[in-house]
Amino acid sequence: MTTPTANEPLATPTKPPASKRLATVLGLGVFLLLTITVMLLPTPAHQVDATPDGFAIVGARVFDGERTWERADVLVTQNRIEAIAESLELPTHIETVDGAGKTLLPGLVDAHVHTWGTARADAARFGVTTLLDQFTAPEAVQAARADREAGGATDRADLFSAGVLATVDGGHGTQFGVPVDTLEGPDDAVDWVAARKAEGSDWIKIVVEPGWGRQLATLDPATVRAVIDAAHQQELLAVVHVSRLEDALAVVEMGADGLVHVWRDRVPDAAQVKMFRDAGIFVIPTLVVMEGMVDPAPSVALAAGSLGKRLSGTQRDGLARRFPESARVDWQVVVESVRLLAAAGVPILAGSDAPNPSTAMGLSLHRELALLTTAGLTPQAALAAATSVPATQFKVPHRGRIVAGAMADLVLVDGDPTTDISASHRLAKIWKAGHLVDSAPGKTEPLDTNVAAAPEETLLADFDIGLRSHFGYGWVPTTDQRMGGKSTVDLTEREGALHIAGEIRTGAMFPWAGAMVFPGDNPMSPVDFSSRKELSFRARGDGRQFSAMIFSGKAQGIPASQSFTPGDDWSTIVLPLESFGGANPGMLRGIAFSAVDPPGVFWLEIDDIEIK
Amino acid sequence: MITATLSELADSDRPNRKIDAFKTEVAYELVASWRQLDFALPTVLFPAVFYLFFGVFFGKGSGLATYLVATYGAFGVIGTGLLGFGIGIAVARESGELRLKRVTPAPPSALIGARLVTALWFSAVVLLELFVIAAALGDVRFERGQWLGLAGVLLAGTLPFGALGLAIGTHVSGKGAPAIVNLVYLPSAFLSGLWIPITMLPDFLQNLALFMPPFHLAQLALGVIGMDAGYPWQLHVGVLAGITVIASLIAMRGIRR
Numbered sequence: 054m055t056t057p058t059a060n061e062p063l064a065t066p067t068k069p070p071a072s073k074r075l076a077t078v079l080g081l082g083v084f085l086l087l088t089i090t091v092m093l094l095p096t097p098a099h100q101v102d103a104t105p106d107g108f109a110i111v112g113a114r115v116f117d118g119e120r121t122w123e124r125a126d127v128l129v130t131q132n133r134i135e136a137i138a139e140s141l142e143l144p145t146h147i148e149t150v151d152g153a154g155k156t157l158l159p160g161l162v163d164a165h166v167h168t169w170g171t172a173r174a175d176a177a178r179f180g181v182t183t184l185l186d187q188f189t190a191p192e193a194v195q196a197a198r199a200d201r202e203a204g205g206a207t208d209r210a211d212l213f214s215a216g217v218l219a220t221v222d223g224g225h226g227t228q229f230g231v232p233v234d235t236l237e238g239p240d241d242a243v244d245w246v247a248a249r250k251a252e253g254s255d256w257i258k259i260v261v262e263p264g265w266g267r268q269l270a271t272l273d274p275a276t277v278r279a280v281i282d283a284a285h286q287q288e289l290l291a292v293v294h295v296s297r298l299e300d301a302l303a304v305v306e307m308g309a310d311g312l313v314h315v316w317r318d319r320v321p322d323a324a325q326v327k328m329f330r331d332a333g334i335f336v337i338p339t340l341v342v343m344e345g346m347v348d349p350a351p352s353v354a355l356a357a358g359s360l361g362k363r364l365s366g367t368q369r370d371g372l373a374r375r376f377p378e379s380a381r382v383d384w385q386v387v388v389e390s391v392r393l394l395a396a397a398g399v400p401i402l403a404g405s406d407a408p409n410p411s412t413a414m415g416l417s418l419h420r421e422l423a424l425l426t427t428a429g430l431t432p433q434a435a436l437a438a439a440t441s442v443p444a445t446q447f448k449v450p451h452r453g454r455i456v457a458g459a460m461a462d463l464v465l466v467d468g469d470p471t472t473d474i475s476a477s478h479r480l481a482k483i484w485k486a487g488h489l490v491d492s493a494p495g496k497t498e499p500l501d502t503n504v505a506a507a508p509e510e511t512l513l514a515d516f517d518i519g520l521r522s523h524f525g526y527g528w529v530p531t532t533d534q535r536m537g538g539k540s541t542v543d544l545t546e547r548e549g550a551l552h553i554a555g556e557i558r559t560g561a562m563f564p565w566a567g568a569m570v571f572p573g574d575n576p577m578s579p580v581d582f583s584s585r586k587e588l589s590f591r592a593r594g595d596g597r598q599f600s601a602m603i604f605s606g607k608a609q610g611i612p613a614s615q616s617f618t619p620g621d622d623w624s625t626i627v628l629p630l631e632s633f634g635g636a637n638p639g640m641l642r643g644i645a646f647s648a649v650d651p652p653g654v655f656w657l658e659i660d661d662i663e664i665k
Numbered sequence: 666m667i668t669a670t671l672s673e674l675a676d677s678d679r680p681n682r683k684i685d686a687f688k689t690e691v692a693y694e695l696v697a698s699w700r701q702l703d704f705a706l707p708t709v710l711f712p713a714v715f716y717l718f719f720g721v722f723f724g725k726g727s728g729l730a731t732y733l734v735a736t737y738g739a740f741g742v743i744g745t746g747l748l749g750f751g752i753g754i755a756v757a758r759e760s761g762e763l764r765l766k767r768v769t770p771a772p773p774s775a776l777i778g779a780r781l782v783t784a785l786w787f788s789a790v791v792l793l794e795l796f797v798i799a800a801a802l803g804d805v806r807f808e809r810g811q812w813l814g815l816a817g818v819l820l821a822g823t824l825p826f827g828a829l830g831l832a833i834g835t836h837v838s839g840k841g842a843p844a845i846v847n848l849v850y851l852p853s854a855f856l857s858g859l860w861i862p863i864t865m866l867p868d869f870l871q872n873l874a875l876f877m878p879p880f881h882l883a884q885l886a887l888g889v890i891g892m893d894a895g896y897p898w899q900l901h902v903g904v905l906a907g908i909t910v911i912a913s914l915i916a917m918r919g920i921r922r
Binding site: 075076077079080083084086087090091092094095096097192195196197198199200201202203205247250251252253 | 693723782786792793800861865
């Protein structure tokens with residue numbers, strides 16, 4: 054026997070050996086340490102606005118998700134709505150919020166978003182307390198799931214999600230850098246749906262997208278049908294992304310439960326509208342994202358109004374981004390199609406498709422509400438489209454309604470949005486699960502704001518002195534590896550010009566690789582070029598389209614960009630600074646020349662870069 | 666029990682003897698466990714490493730980080746109970762160590778008691794790591810009473826699983842023990858919602874959880890922080906007490922063999 058416990062004589066405990074004393078000390082020590090640690094562990098900071106006994110909103114007009122009460126009292130206890138009535142007997146000590154002249158709405162539901170980063174907090178600042186996500190990474194869903202079940206005090210919207218979408222290898226949905234488990238045929242459907250369910254998907258989203266103008270691989274009809282059937286067998290809804298009327302009709306016939314966009318190619322005839330109605334399908338038109346393709350001005354104007362102060366720098370940059378020229382919709386077709394569907398009684402759900410270009414999480418849902426009224430919905434029907442209708446269609450419990458027992462997600466606005474939808478902008482107070490939501494956007498990483506004066510010289514670099522610039526910090530390679538991507542780049546001086554060669558690889562949300570120059574003395578330190586008019590440079594390349602990007606302004610954010618396509622031979626490219634939407638030349642921090650999508654190797658040469 | 670009678674006789678001249686024997690056993694059991702790094706390291710590190718991965722990297726600042734403190738805590742203490750007893754006793758039995766101990770003045774209750782204290786010690790280490798990581802890296806905040814309650818419930822949770830381990834360890838061989846104990850431990854931990862929230866499992870698996878012993882400990886721990894599934898706590902306590910009694914009876918039969 055060689056076990057340590059067996060070879061010590063137990064009968065002579067007179068002088069304990071060192072190991073036994075050590076054991077005693079360590080043994081007792083750990084319990085003592087645990088006790089001390091537990092007494093020192095951090096406890097939650099108690100909110101001053103916490104109202105454990107609840108509060109009441111008294112005398113407001115109330116739209117409860119389905120109908121309007123001209124005057125009602127609503128009592129909230131902790132995170133739930135306790136009661137609603139035309140008049141409530143309230144305990145005397147309870148805190149009250151005066152609702153006179155105001156309208157109380159259920160927390161809004163955006164039925165088409167993509168969440169990452171600060172999306173949930175961004176949405177809540179605009180009164181959007183529930184997000185129905187139509188594609189994101191499963192990790193985001195899992196992290197949010199416990200929150201929505203706990204229903205605790207939070208400044209963030211609840212998230213329900215499709216998780217990863219159903220598409221083919223190389224199809225729509227695979228270009229964003231989120232790993233996508235693609236389907237090869239109908240036989241994959243059952244396992245694929247089960248895998249989504251295991252990851253926490255609340256429903257299934259399927260992409261039928263043969264491409265906008267260009268050809269794009271997409272799921273064949275047999276696989277679409279198999280996924281819809283598998284979803285139904287596993288008690289999940291199946292919603293579909295389509296962009297053509299014929300695809301919409303096909304998936305309705307297959308038993309799809311909803312469409313996450315309205316088609317954009319032609320207006321349906323009466324028989325086709327009747328098919329949609331009789332199938333019991335719902336439609337999330339996402340008018341605002343399509344409007345952004347033809348006319349982003351109304352969204353920009355909305356950001357200039359009272360809602361603007363709730364936008365973060367990143368959200369502003371998102372609003373300033375534009376779809377490529379190739380993204381087009383026939384706006385009349387889109388609006389007329391929604392009008393016909395709504396008139397026929399097809400359930401219409403408000404969704405923004407934020408954060409696509411020219412949208413901002415939260416803000417864009419308010420624009421969607423207005424657009425739904427231009428498509429024939431009454432203001433009250435538009436509000437229902439952003440509250441009770443999505444809650445019902447997506448089977449989301451306790452949201453989108455003001456009834457006893459529902460989550461205390463509430464929005465108080467000045468005025469009466471049930472008759473004038475633009476009153477939705479006048480947000481007075483927002484509660485998420487009974488907790489008052491802070492309207493101020495979170496602080497982004499502070500940047501150096503000591504603006505340097507522009508140098509006399511206009512020539513930034515001509516590469517006759519190697520890779521250095523004539524002023525400022527100089528050139529560095531830049532790639533999406535910073536954002537988890539895999540693109541590569543290499544900068545060399547070749548015959549007095551900058552040779553940029555590399556490869557764009559999928560892996561980041563927005564892949565890029567290129568060269569960046571900092572005109573200030575330090576990387577990203579701002580220089581005042583407000584007196585200059587244009588960025589000019591000579592370039593030649595491999596025929597691919599490249600982006601010139603300007604990093605500027607007070608906060609970190611997505612740069613303003615302009616695309617250019619240089620040919621085989623050297624040519625001079627002049628980009629007016631004011632054509633970089635959203636850029637602030639008075640605080641110019643960096644200029645990048647990059648390749649972006651699509652994936653593949655590239656080369657670009659540039660020379661004689663001037664800011665003049 | 667004959668041994669009990671014998672030790673009572675031996676104890677008659679020194680009333681402290683039983684306690685001395687117990688203290689000695691505890692000390693050597695601890696030393697022996699530390700020396701067995703292949704047992705000590707996984708037991709002490711796995712819950713914390715898993716928590717770092719799922720709770721901190723995926724769930725920092727969210728409800729997931731909070732939920733997983735309770736469930737990985739349960740996972741940890743169940744491990745120390747099941748593995749320490751299940752594998753430890755089986756190995757000791759096979760090596761003849763148990764038989765040797767019978768001829769020492771230490772009563773069997775001291776042997777079992779020492780193993781329990783050792784298991785509790787490992788549980789305390791696991792909870793210590795987990796709580797510090799959760800608070801420092803996962804931004805988890807609880808009221809003082811909740812931290813205390815969580816530590817108390819989970820430490821106490823070592824007992825039923827120690828008994829369960831004992832029942833297994835007294836009936837299987839030392840070679841077979843790791844396989845069998847892990848076969849019980851890992852699947853039941855998963856099905857009880859210890860690794861990922863139970864609501865993320867398919868419905869039929871969720872129903873299965875009620876029959877998993879770890880589920881009941883996890884629910885008690887989650888109850889402390891208000892994230893349980895809403896079953897009455899008496900159910901969970903009853904099941905765990907039942908497990909302790911039944912497993913102890915089975916273990917006693919095994920010891921007598």
